[in-house]
Amino acid sequence: MKIQGNILDIHSKRIFKGEITVQNGMITSVLEKNHDIEHFILPGFVDAHIHIESSMLVPSEFARIAVKHGTVATVSDPHEIANVLGVEGVEFMIENGKQVPFKFNFGAPSCVPATNFESAGAVINSKGIKTLLENPDIKYLAEMMNYPGVIFDDSEVMKKIAWAKQFNKPIDGHAPGLRGEDLTKYISAGITTDHECFTYEEALEKLQKGMKILMREGSAAKNFEALIDLLPEYYENMMFCSDDKHPDDLLESHINSMCTRAVAKGIDVFKVLQVACINPISHYGLDIGLLQKGDSADFIVVEDLKTFKTIQTYIDGVCVFNNNKSLIKSVSFKTLNNFNCSKKDTIDFEILASSEKIRVIEAHESQLVTNEIIEKAFIKNGKLVSNPETDVLKMAVVNRYKNEDIAVAFVKNFGLKEGAIASSVGHDSHNIIAVGVTDEAIYRAVNLIIENQGGISAVSSHNEKVLPLPVAGIMSDKGGVEIGKVYQEIDNMAKGLGSPLKAPYMTLSFMALLVIPSLKLSDKGLFNGDDFKFTPLQFHKTH
Numbered sequence: 001m002k003i004q005g006n007i008l009d010i011h012s013k014r015i016f017k018g019e020i021t022v023q024n025g026m027i028t029s030v031l032e033k034n035h036d037i038e039h040f041i042l043p044g045f046v047d048a049h050i051h052i053e054s055s056m057l058v059p060s061e062f063a064r065i066a067v068k069h070g071t072v073a074t075v076s077d078p079h080e081i082a083n084v085l086g087v088e089g090v091e092f093m094i095e096n097g098k099q100v101p102f103k104f105n106f107g108a109p110s111c112v113p114a115t116n117f118e119s120a121g122a123v124i125n126s127k128g129i130k131t132l133l134e135n136p137d138i139k140y141l142a143e144m145m146n147y148p149g150v151i152f153d154d155s156e157v158m159k160k161i162a163w164a165k166q167f168n169k170p171i172d173g174h175a176p177g178l179r180g181e182d183l184t185k186y187i188s189a190g191i192t193t194d195h196e197c198f199t200y201e202e203a204l205e206k207l208q209k210g211m212k213i214l215m216r217e218g219s220a221a222k223n224f225e226a227l228i229d230l231l232p233e234y235y236e237n238m239m240f241c242s243d244d245k246h247p248d249d250l251l252e253s254h255i256n257s258m259c260t261r262a263v264a265k266g267i268d269v270f271k272v273l274q275v276a277c278i279n280p281i282s283h284y285g286l287d288i289g290l291l292q293k294g295d296s297a298d299f300i301v302v303e304d305l306k307t308f309k310t311i312q313t314y315i316d317g318v319c320v321f322n323n324n325k326s327l328i329k330s331v332s333f334k335t336l337n338n339f340n341c342s343k344k345d346t347i348d349f350e351i352l353a354s355s356e357k358i359r360v361i362e363a364h365e366s367q368l369v370t371n372e373i374i375e376k377a378f379i380k381n382g383k384l385v386s387n388p389e390t391d392v393l394k395m396a397v398v399n400r401y402k403n404e405d406i407a408v409a410f411v412k413n414f415g416l417k418e419g420a421i422a423s424s425v426g427h428d429s430h431n432i433i434a435v436g437v438t439d440e441a442i443y444r445a446v447n448l449i450i451e452n453q454g455g456i457s458a459v460s461s462h463n464e465k466v467l468p469l470p471v472a473g474i475m476s477d478k479g480g481v482e483i484g485k486v487y488q489e490i491d492n493m494a495k496g497l498g499s500p501l502k503a504p505y506m507t508l509s510f511m512a513l514l515v516i517p518s519l520k521l522s523d524k525g526l527f528n529g530d531d532f533k534f535t536p537l538q539f540h541k542t543h
Contacts (some may be wrong), residue, residue, distance in 0.1 A: 001317065004033065005041040005301060007291065013270040015040070015088055016177050022297040026316035030293055039311055043277040043290045044072025044300045045255035048214050048239035049080055049172070049195045052093065052104070053080035053474050054425070054509075056247050056467075056483055059093055063102035064328045065247075065480040067321040069254035069313040070300040070310040073288050075241075075280055077142035077172070082109040083429050084338050084472040085130065086122030092336055100332040101315045102297065105286055107142030107172065108132035110160050114428035115514050117283055117534065118522035119399050121338040126159035133167045138405070139284055140164070143174035143195070145428075145515040148532055150189050151182050172286055176369065176516055179205060188508070189212060190285070195241055196516075198367060205226050211428060212237045212283060215275075217258055219246040220506035221368045228262060235271040239279045246506055247355065247484040256308045258445070264291055269305050285320035330479060335444050339424075339453040339473050341400050341432075344446055347441040349396055351408045353379045355538035359526060361411040361519045365501060368510045372519035372528070373412065374539050384538075386437050388417050388498075394439065398432040398446055398514050399523040400424060400454075400473065409537055411435055411511060417498035419460040420445040423505055424473040427513040431523045435508060458493040465490045 007018040007030065019033040020041065052062050052074065059076075065076070076097075081089035090106065097104035102199055108129050113120035124132070134137050141164035141405035144150060149157035164171045176196035188494055195214035197203035198221075203213045207230065215231070215238060218223040240258045255276055262272045264431040281288045289295030297317035303309040313321035320327050336345055355377065362371040378387035395411040414421075420436025422445035432449050436442035441459050448457035448466040454473025456467040467486045469476055476483045487505075494504045501507050514520050528535040 001135045003041065003301070004035050005037050005039050005460050008040060008042040008273065009291065010043065010270055011395065012396065012397070014319065018298070020315045025297055027289060027293055027295050027297050029293065030291065039303055040302050041291070041299055042273060044298050044313060044315070045070050045259070045276050046280040046288065047071060047074040047242055047255055048280040049241035049243055050074050050076055051080050051244055052076050053078070053265055053472070054244035054246065056425070056469060056474070056476050056487065057480050058333060058475050059097035059104055060100045060331045060333070061480050062250070063097070063100045064326045064330070065250050066254055067328060068310060068324070068326055069256045070302065070308060070313055071254050072298045072300070072313060072315050073105060073286065075105050075107070075284055077109060077140070079112070079142055079428065081110040081472055082112045082122065082124060083114065084121040084474065085336055086112065087128055087397055088307055088336065089122070089472060090132065096331070096333050101320050102328065102330050103286070103288055103315065105139045105284060106137060107140045108138050109142050111145045111428070116510050117514055117527055118429045118512070119159055119401055119404070119431065119524065121401050129160045130163045133163050133169060135480040136456060138169070139286065140170040143172045144191055145164060145174040147175040147178055147186055149185055150191070151185050163175065165190055170267070171212065174515065177202065184209060195243055198223055198226060198369065200229065205228055207234050207237055212239065212279070214239045214241040215258070216241050216243045218244040219244045219249045219503045220244060220510060224261060226291070228265060231262060231275060232267055232271060235275050236279070238275050239283070240276050244506060245534060246487065246503060247480055248488045250510060251480065251484040256310065259308050260306065263306055288367045291315060303340050332338045335470050335477055337453055337470060337472055341403050341450060342396065343450050344398065344443050346443050347393065347443050348406050349408060349502070351384045353377055353382055353384050353538070355540055357539035357541070358384065358410055359519065359535065359539055360411060361395070361521065363411055363413045363507055363511065368513060368516040369527065370511070370517070370519050375410070387441070388437050391415055393437060395435045395511060395521055396442055396446070397426065397521050397523045398434070400431050404523065407521055407523050407525050409526045413501070413502045414504065415498045419457045419458065420498045421494045421497070421504060421508060422446050422449050423456040423508055424469065425455040425456065425505070425509045426448050427509050428515070429512070429523070430474055431512065433508055433512050456487070456490055457468050458490050458497065460497060463493070465493050
């Protein structure tokens with residue numbers, strides 16, 4: 001097979017008219033050759049950090065969509081399914097990914113459960129990490145979210161890091177807001193990356209101290225604008241990632257859109273493409289071709305170097321996307337799950353008032369971090385209830401793995417004026433999270449999730465919608481286009497209930513993410529992520 005076009009040699013920063021010859025999945029020659037073809041040939045895009053599960057698609061279905069955007073590979077942390085199903089979940093992701101022509105590179109989830117302050121469905125201890133890292137399909141130790149454990153030399157945390165070093169596999173970081181001496185200690189443990197920077201100054205310090213920074217633009221967390229000005233100088237030590245990408249967003253774009261935005265800012269295209277294509281491969285030691293003779297034939301054909309609109313995508317010499325059509329076929333698989341709680345009633349979400357002031361989680365658009373604010377409680381019949389007028393709404397986290405008391409708190413900025421929304425995509429343990437205007441609406445939304453053994457739901461006074469997610473309660477067994485359409489319908493319903501958020505379900509999923517400051521809710525109670533301990537919902541001022 002021979003393919004002609006304007007070939008980008010990112011290493012030497014040159015573009016030339018040429019021809020690529022491919023035999024048995026490998027590039028056998030890259031030659032200069034004159035022709036009149038206008039399109040460009042370049043290495044495929046690599047998402048340097050993503051949880052495939054957050055697309056609500058299994059890996060094989062994710063691949064079918066990603067290739068349309070020129071993505072040929074991912075560096076994937078199967079942390080989400082591991083928190084539900086443990087090692088069995090990781091193995092499911094690896095095996096399902098192998099069924100299609102796409103280069104998934106999975107890591108060993110380092111924090112299962114993410115913390116001891118929530119109920120997860122599984123535990124992967126240091127022995128389990130050793131077993132995973134022995135597997136050649138496991139490329140790295142995935143994000144070490146327990147940065148307090150690193151800083152204070154927790155024995156189990158340090159054993160996991162030691163195994164990664166023994167197997168000579170990179171260690172990913174996760175340290176939002178970590179600075180100064182604590183950051184230095186964290187890096188000295190051997191942690192090499194961070195994708196949680198939300199300010200220029202934080203990312204700059206981490207780069208200057210030797211970390212590689214992954215610039216993130218997902219469905220909820222968007223740090224592109226905050227960090228992009230670092231790229232021209234630090235492009236050799238930066239990568240692009242999405243972290244979490246909901247199905248409707250994945251249908252629209254992937255890493256290609258970050259390249260488009262970067263080039264539009266006047267940044268040199270070769271620097272941009274080094275970040276998007278080369279750096280993940282070199283950092284993680286991935287078996288992905290870079291348009292050199294002897295490489296795997298992994299490359300894309302695009303219309304131009306401004307929009308990066310993909311015409312064709314090749315992986316191991318196989319054309320997997322051509323003329324707006326994915327050529328990857330759906331595959332069959334066994335559905336796994338872990339859902340063991342009973343349906344709830346209104347009374348389960350009630351909470352007696354003992355104070356006129358409450359701690360409230362203040363959510364932010366496009367950010368995982370939250371604030372703790374103190375608000376006046378809205379009390380009816382001696383009970384704390386939602387106040388749509390001030391946008392302080394009741395939020396609940398329901399243990400999905402067994403029947404326990406429901407944790408209740410309040411959240412601001414979801415904006416619902418009626419009804420409720422709920423989801424069993426709840427980072428990191430994937431219990432059921434709900435927020436709503438009334439207890440009755442919340443319990444209805446939660447019960448839709450329980451009835452379907454996982455999913456996302458929305459309810460109003462006259463309507464109910466649910467997207468079932470039967471694979472571990474976090475992924476669908478259907479295709480991306482179908483799921484993207486249903487997800488968009490429910491997303492639109494949530495916005496019709498009053499939510500101003502661009503991605504209300506993605507934002508909801510992070511309201512139980514305890515490892516991101518400041519105030520979050522687990523199934524065990526309200527949690528202060530700054531102090532790493534539980535805190536009372538009702539505020540009693542001390543003197």
